[in-house]
Amino acid sequence: MRKKLFYAIAQHIKKQVPGIKFIDLWNEHLAEITNTTAWPVPSLFVEFEQYDVRQLANHVCMADVPVRLHIITRTRNYSAGFDDKRLDDALDYFDLIDQVHAAMVTLAGDNFSTFMLTASATNHNHAELLESIERYVTRAQFTAGARPAKQVINAKLHLAQGQ
Numbered sequence: 001m002r003k004k005l006f007y008a009i010a011q012h013i014k015k016q017v018p019g020i021k022f023i024d025l026w027n028e029h030l031a032e033i034t035n036t037t038a039w040p041v042p043s044l045f046v047e048f049e050q051y052d053v054r055q056l057a058n059h060v061c062m063a064d065v066p067v068r069l070h071i072i073t074r075t076r077n078y079s080a081g082f083d084d085k086r087l088d089d090a091l092d093y094f095d096l097i098d099q100v101h102a103a104m105v106t107l108a109g110d111n112f113s114t115f116m117l118t119a120s121a122t123n124h125n126h127a128e129l130l131e132s133i134e135r136y137v138t139r140a141q142f143t144a145g146a147r148p149a150k151q152v153i154n155a156k157l158h159l160a161q162g163q
Helices: 002-016 092-104 149-160
Strands: 022-025 043-048 053-055 061-074 116-126 129-142
Touching: 002 022, 002 043, 002 061, 002 092, 061 092, 092 116, 092 129
Parallel strands: 022 043
Antiparallel strands: 043 061, 053 061, 061 129, 116 129
């Protein structure tokens, strides 16, 4: 299911938010930024948090899947505060976050519901890079282990016949 969710998110963001230049899975990219080659920015990284799974009938599972989106861009510094003429350019980053949000709340699929925003944080601790972490949750149904209808009917027949 995570693979399906990742592809759905990546394709939807790529289509709806053309300002995002790079999309990938999150792997602590900012922790080693000084030792690795940088990727294009603005970037969006998808991180799947741990989630609890509920077993349903016929080997189908359901879970509320939390997804953290790391939106990375370059910092645009200004020094004159609110009256600085460059302030609007420096705050363009928040417009990008809003565009990602507009895309995420319109994304749903065959086995997952619309994503709901549950938390948002902006992190300035990466020198020239600015990171926003937007946390969403979707309810997903895992059907990979589901038994075909014919197997379910046969199992019910065997139970009814006492086998």
